[in-house]
Ligand SMILES: Nc1nc2c(c(=O)[nH]1)N[C@H]1C(S)=C(S)[C@@H](COP(=O)(O)O)O[C@H]1N2
């Protein structure tokens with residue numbers, strides 16, 4: 001804003017600032033109310049959830065690939081940026097057309113309400129955060145707008161006992177069309193046009209500071225309340241029973257222990273996380289139940305205590321995400337403890353014709369798993385523990401499914417509360433309706449961890465190492481080639497069974513100075529060898545040779 005320029009001075013920056021602060025107050029109050037009602041009813045979160053569900057699958061896949069584990073932060077950041085722009089616009093509207101601005105804010109609030117009440121796990125109170133946030137935001141906008149403006153050349157207007165210009169303007173009227181006779185104390189300059197308003201810097205500053213303080217305090221209080229609703233205490237209190245069927249003991253050579261190579265067992269804190277939840281569902285084990293129903297003779301309802309009393313099986317199983325591109329990070333191996341899904345289903349009595357389990361999480365995500373695979377004797381579990389502790393909340397506490405051999409989107413429902421025995425021709429799961437394959441057996445894949453692609457290494461003897469997986473078939477061979485030379489057999493680490501990944505190493509590559517391409521391919525126990533044909537993750541999993549480039553000095 002150049003004060004020396006003649007002509008209208010719109011002070012758009014001040015109007016935008018007022019809008020931003022009102023928007024921040026709206027979000028802060030929304031967070032505070034959500035803290036009381038339910039953290040997942042936060043306006044930003046419900047809008048984000050809706051965005052996740054309605055975003056085209058291709059965009060979502062791209063986001064997962066591009067932003068990886070930060071995809072959720074990026075989404076929330078994006079929503080906040082868009083809201084900030086809208087709020088600034090509403091602030092500019094408020095100066096000239098206060099009623100329209102109020103209407104715009106309330107419309108935004110209703111959008112939040114709509115997003116909140118259409119969540120699969122929403123409660124009736126979930127409309128409150130967006131509604132109250134928008135209402136307080138609208139009030140703040142009016143109050144700040146009144147504080148921030150005064151008529152040009154009339155420094156005393158706002159502080160005089162008489163009515164201030166904007167306060168006095170009829171609802172919805174712009175200063176431009178304020179009627180000439182509206183208030184005897186009104187300075188004449190007012191009537192000649194809105195451009196003659198001036199920013200009352202002191203009023204603006206104090207108003208902005210107050211608004212920022214309120215937004216910050218309510219927002220922080222809301223976050224604090226939300227944290228208080230976590231189930232960390234309940235999780236810590238879970239006493240894990242001993243397994244009736246312990247895991248097969250790990251052979252001595254299961255882990256080659258090379259620096260930079262993925263360890264055989266992925267620690268929980270390093271385990272990849274993929275799900276559609278912007279706020280990790282906090283499911284209280286004291287009220288959690290699992291219903292098994294649909295095409296069954298005897299519907300079952302299970303409490304967490306029931307689950308702990310059942311004979312539990314322990315198994316090492318490698319999970320893989322269908323979104324994992326060749327060479328990607330969305331694969332991890334853990335020791336799971338859980339009840340056998342097949343036993344539970346036999347107790348319920350599966351009716352003939354049923355071929356799919358439609359499992360649903362507490363937050364309404366769904367997953368379709370082939371019945372025959374769950375029943376074929378493999379360690380398909382309703383898991384309660386991961387690597388010796390109760391499931392981490394972000395990995396499905398109190399209970400999740402784990403099925404060796406199937407990508408997570410068709411098998412690994414976290415926070416599972418419902419299993420409907422059904423048919424593929426009658427039900428469709430979350431990702432299937434978004435273009436992914438209905439069935440998702442994990443493809444045989446291999447990955448080079450060491451040396452890291454794109455790095456510079458020293459000439460001389462170098463280990464090339466990585467992991468390969470072909471869950472429930474098992475990895476039989478891994479071969480490596482450098483610069484399209486002959487395929488060389490890698491040495492394989494031991495494995496407890498076919499359901500985990502398998503480390504491999506080529507011990508003695510003599511690295512010579514220059515740039516080198518390293519490729520890997522695995523052969524599984526069915527005799528299938530990975531081909532060079534590349535397939536992207538969608539619709540049923542990536543395949544192809546992982547290839548890296550290193551510079552040797
Ligand atoms: N409730 C719920 N469960 C879910 C998902 C989800 O979005 N919601 N994503 C699935 C997918 S795509 C994968 S790959 C695995 C990942 O499990 P993890 O986060 O424990 O690694 O969880 C599965 N279970």
Ligand SMILES: [Mo]
Pocket residue numbers: 274320321322323407408409
């Ligand atoms: Mo996944």
